[in-house]
Amino acid sequence: MEVFSIVPRGYCKGVVRAIEIAKKASHLDDDVYILGMIVHNQYIVNALEDLGVHTIDIKGKTRLELLDEIDHGTIIITAHGASDEVFIKAKEKGLQIIDASCLDVIKTHDLIKEKIENGFEILYIGKSGHPEAEGVLSIQKNKIHLISSKKDIDQLDPHQHYVMTNQTTMSLYDVFDLCEYAKEKLQHVIIEKETCTATKIRQEAIRNMSNDIDIVFIVGDPHSNNTKKLASIARQNKEVYMIESIDDLNISVLKGKKKVAVSAGASTPTYLTNQVIDFLKQFDENCIETYHKPKIDKTKIL
Numbered sequence: 001m002e003v004f005s006i007v008p009r010g011y012c013k014g015v016v017r018a019i020e021i022a023k024k025a026s027h028l029d030d031d032v033y034i035l036g037m038i039v040h041n042q043y044i045v046n047a048l049e050d051l052g053v054h055t056i057d058i059k060g061k062t063r064l065e066l067l068d069e070i071d072h073g074t075i076i077i078t079a080h081g082a083s084d085e086v087f088i089k090a091k092e093k094g095l096q097i098i099d100a101s102c103l104d105v106i107k108t109h110d111l112i113k114e115k116i117e118n119g120f121e122i123l124y125i126g127k128s129g130h131p132e133a134e135g136v137l138s139i140q141k142n143k144i145h146l147i148s149s150k151k152d153i154d155q156l157d158p159h160q161h162y163v164m165t166n167q168t169t170m171s172l173y174d175v176f177d178l179c180e181y182a183k184e185k186l187q188h189v190i191i192e193k194e195t196c197t198a199t200k201i202r203q204e205a206i207r208n209m210s211n212d213i214d215i216v217f218i219v220g221d222p223h224s225n226n227t228k229k230l231a232s233i234a235r236q237n238k239e240v241y242m243i244e245s246i247d248d249l250n251i252s253v254l255k256g257k258k259k260v261a262v263s264a265g266a267s268t269p270t271y272l273t274n275q276v277i278d279f280l281k282q283f284d285e286n287c288i289e290t291y292h293k294p295k296i297d298k299t300k301i302l
């Protein structure tokens with residue numbers, strides 16, 4: 001098949017940094033726990049577990065609540081960041097803290113704190129329940145409104161002074177639409193778009209892919225917001241499949257297809273994406289020997 005490996009794709013600087021921090025922490029002479037998934041990829045979580053770095057992640061529990069599960073050792077704050085409350089509670093419990101928050105997430109926290117100090121309320125475009133949004137909302141709950149649709153904007157006081165910003169991994173295009181709508185509906189709104197550069201250039205590359213691509217694979221974990229956004233942008237005019245790894249690639253969807261594009265979320269191990277690309281490159285619908293999928297070597301994930 002003809003394969004277009006979309007560039008840039010895959011690991012961003014925040015993910016690389018967080019994984020390196022966690023790997024280094026595995027050498028500590030202490031029990032090490034990650035508060036939530038270090039990045040949203042189960043293969044990485046499992047590989048770190050094999051190194052002795054334990055992930056504490058319970059569906060529906062916030063970072064603050066997850067701390068109740070840990071009573072000793074060292075905790076790692078994930079790339080998504082955490083609120084000040086989490087740092088304070090961890091210190092009170094006597095835990096050592098290693099902060100792997102992405103610097104772009106910290107930049108958004110700092111912006112929001114400064115704007116609240118200057119008297120604004122914050123309109124934060126984000127995903128309910130996502131750890132990055134959770135960290136931001138805890139900065140000052142009564143001053144930050146989570147915006148996930150135009151309906152949320154309709155319910156605001158149109159005379160209030162707002163700053164509108166967003167989760168770093170949101171779709172550039174959805175953020176644009178919501179900001180334009182807010183400018184129409186609200187009298188005083190300042191826009192501070194915070195989609196990070198890594199997300200932006202990956203989304204633009206998807207948006208600009210060639211028209212004659214028959215089918216697109218986005219490799220990434222179903223929990224990963226930036227992976228889902230890449231898929232949703234591609235879906236606007238292409239047949240798209242989100243897969244975690246080569247194991248999920250359904251060969252029947254390749255029938256009759258000539259040109260395939262591949263991209264990957266910012267938290268997807270490069271090894272998993274390359275395995276998909278290499279398989280597709282050698283695939284020939286008319287040659288049954290090329291249907292054989294390689295096994296995943298879990299030692300190559302980190």
Ligand code: SF4
Nearest residue numbers: 012014102104168196
């Ligand atoms: S996607 Fe952006 S904000 Fe998230 S870890 Fe990567 S660089 Fe940081």
